[in-house]
Amino acid sequence: MIRIIECCVCKRMTRANLLLWDTNICLECEQKIIDLDSDHEDYLVLKEGIKRILRYNQPVSGP
Numbered sequence: 141m142i143r144i145i146e147c148c149v150c151k152r153m154t155r156a157n158l159l160l161w162d163t164n165i166c167l168e169c170e171q172k173i174i175d176l177d178s179d180h181e182d183y184l185v186l187k188e189g190i191k192r193i194l195r196y197n198q199p200v201s202g203p
């Protein structure tokens with residue numbers, strides 16, 4: 141079964157590719173992340189997208 145799920149980076153509905161806790165990163169964005177230099181302007185956007193996933197899915201800790 142092919143799941144169609146929103147890519148958390150580019151916000152397009154796309155085939156499930158890289159699922160992190162039920163959040164998807166499409167193949168295109170995944171390739172961009174892999175290929176980009178860390179000083180590329182898109183890198184920050186992609187990195188923020190991934191950070192959002194991680195933040196949303198982290199258990200709340202602290203007081």
Ligand SMILES: [Zn+2]
Nearest residue numbers: 147150166169
């Ligand atoms: Zn995408």
